[in-house]
Amino acid sequence: MQNKNGIKRLVKNSCAGYLGTKHGIPNYCCLQDSPCVFFAQDDGLPRCIYFENGVLPIDEKLEREYKSERDTGTEFKTAQPRVNCQKCGAAFSAHSNRQKYCEKCRDKNANEKTKLRMRQMRKKQAWCYA
Ligand SMILES: [Zn+2]
Numbered sequence: 001m002q003n004k005n006g007i008k009r010l011v012k013n014s015c016a017g018y019l020g021t022k023h024g025i026p027n028y029c030c031l032q033d034s035p036c037v038f039f040a041q042d043d044g045l046p047r048c049i050y051f052e053n054g055v056l057p058i059d060e061k062l063e064r065e066y067k068s069e070r071d072t073g074t075e076f077k078t079a080q081p082r083v084n085c086q087k088c089g090a091a092f093s094a095h096s097n098r099q100k101y102c103e104k105c106r107d108k109n110a111n112e113k114t115k116l117r118m119r120q121m122r123k124k125q126a127w128c129y130a
Contacts, residue, residue: 006062015055
């Protein structure tokens with residue numbers, strides 16, 4: 001962690017769980033009932049959901065560093081490519097480059113496919129019972 005000191009400072013100043021030395025435990029966290037994970041001696045990247053959601057967003061710069069180092073993958077990846085829907089032309093962010101339709105049209109397509117399948121099934125059945 002490049003900026004572990006920044007994290008520690010933020011925890012000390014802003015984390016509701018951080019109580020300093022308590023019950024003889026230094027850097028006591030009342031949420032974990034143990035020392036705050038960010039004050040551990042090792043160099044790893046500990047996780048604390050409370051900190052990530054409730055404290056880290058206070059410091060945008062630190063949050064960016066933290067997320068990029070952790071490489072959280074999905075949520076904080078660079079912006080998804082903007083694509084225009086092939087059906088209605090609306091711009092939307094594609095999750096993959098195979099995605100051609102916006103969510104609305106995709107749902108519609110799926111519905112139409114289902115309808116078609118149902119119709120075919122009914123046709124077949126009618127033929128069977130004829
Ligand atoms: Zn569309």
